[in-house]
Amino acid sequence: MKFFRTLISIVLVAVFASAAGSYATLKYLEYNNQLNQQPKEHIKIVNDGTTKSQNVYQAVAEKASPSVVGILSESVSQDNLFSVKHKVQGSGTGFVVDKRGYILTNSHVVSDGNAKSVRVILHDNKLVRGNVVWYDSTIDLAVVKVNTSGLVPAELGNSDDVRVGDIAIAIGNPLGTELLSSVTQGIISGLNRDVSTENSNMSDLMQTDASINPGNSGGPLLNQEGQVIGINTAKANADNLGFSIPINTAKIVAQRVIEDNNYKKPVLGVAGIDVKTYVTYTGNQLDVDNGVVIRRVENGAVADKAGIEVGDIIIKIGETDIKNMGSISKKMYTYTKGSKDKITIIRDGKKKELNIEFK
Template identity: 50%
Template sequence: MGKGLVAGIIGAVIGTLLTIYTVFNVLPDSFLRQGSTEEPTKQTLVGTTAKEETVYKAVAKKAMPSVVGITTVTVQQDFFFGDTEQSGVGTGVIVDSRGYILTNAHVISSGQAKNVTVLFYDGTKEEAQVLWYDSLIDLAVIKVEKQDLDVAELGDSDGVEVGDIAIAIGNPLGLEFERSVTQGIISGLNRSIDINQYETMENLIQTDASINPGNSGGPLLDSQGKVIGINTAKIQTAEGLGFAIPIDLAKPIVKQFIEKGRFEKVVLGIQGVNVARYEQASGEDLPAETGVYVLETVSGSAAAKAGIKAGDVIIKIGKADIKSMGNLVRELYKLSPGDETTVTVDRSGKAVELNVKL
């Protein structure tokens, strides 16, 4: 065989190999998978549009059965027309299969709702009983008699970071848009928003996921479908700003209801007011710039036994700074009856640390 013929054969083989290499390295995976019975691996992290769609669909499927609609009827007193009934709509999250549901306090009108009805994923309805609420942190627990309910998985709001995926489920404009899903990211953490002249909601999660009044009480979810917050539309803000109450605040409350069927709140035993509000009302300039001014201690209470006095300003519980009544309430929810902690007060400009048994 001639040298020229051998060289030609070798060249053809090399050319064929190069062509095969090029095809398998240039053509998209989707083209090469055509005809294959192997199913593509599902993605759990977001990197492309396709992956994002998979995450959002998976989260919706996981969380949707544990999200409920809540309708209320509240009696309003009117000077001219007498008592009138006013209806409201919100959202809730099932936190125990025996019928315990977490929502916002303002959804059930801070306990003033005459009737509370829950609409479930399967289309059924049940009347609910209000077990507990706290307007300062805008949380409430209601209960229905229906059993074996789908329960939401509670996540870790302390581990949330800015830029994480955020998905909200709720009833934005009433039940005709029930269980609407909106998506965005975590835009900020530890936000404080003034509700009115005297009330502030603190330590909130900020998101750009769309949250409207009907979303109140619904879940803010992470990319794994875990509840990281309870949405609240009590705060009226600019477009594109939504807020949620961190789920870690609600966990001790939920745990007690699941274990005991009731919630026993830790009571410090004071009547207090924010420093700014006290200064505004009294005209007095206090040494402490922020904190809770103690108007009175209840006789025999934990505060009285610890030596907290009227005129003190509570500035710390444990290592946590206390800037307002909202701060104080949130820190107390982390404690249980019988716990011991320290309370630091500003007493005439001097910091005094006191041991308190709750």
């Protein structure tokens, strides 16, 4: 079995944008009228250098920029050799998803919940304190809450409708606070990409050639209508090769976190390693290409009660194919107390279905 590992560098950014001029506003209204008057399938983007083509990007920036924020974090790092603690400053991007002050960003932007302080730079350059109310490092998403008014939520699109070749526009700050409100454009280069980072393996990402540089993490990836279709999360050590988390992955999470302040994700209760990594490190060939090899099952957990054992390979939960622990984590957000489903495993080379229930 061949195994390919993409070396991905994860980086942070701070973004806030200023309002565009009246000319861009008029052109945005003109473009918006076109959207309202024509069915979506009849809208054509002519990228031939004409004024009409350029106004698409202006319109998207005008619409989306007020929702984009900068995130500054401070965490404490300890030198393992001398046990010396020192402060680490970080910066990233986020965007407003609810006018009550909820902001979506990457988990690594807030040091996977370990940031000692978080500050948010709003669109009007106002600096306010933020509070991390939720994060999940396995899917690299986090929600930050600020207490302020006048926020403009971003319009969220449908990432299931995204196709290769669609226009993709990123808003972010590629160099900390040096180049604020940078807008880059390109296309969707690929879908359902799996990449490995230093901290985790991520699956089902969107690939884009829109410039995503050190500093864009957590920023929105937008379609031609100014709707968020992804959250920029990783950049490969290669030109024009960036990756974004599909917005549909984040929608369910954000909604449940916002509506339930005490929300807790259902837990399967397993620890494991994806098949590809397992084969690479052990040299042992398996009968499947994707899945999670179970290394530990928590006593009394959902998985334990379902009969899952160490050594089993989880390949599907419900109708969702499982590629890594991130896949399991994402699937858990679709369940609530009382949910029931089936889990498909490979045990001793044979496929088997087990029943799971979240009580």
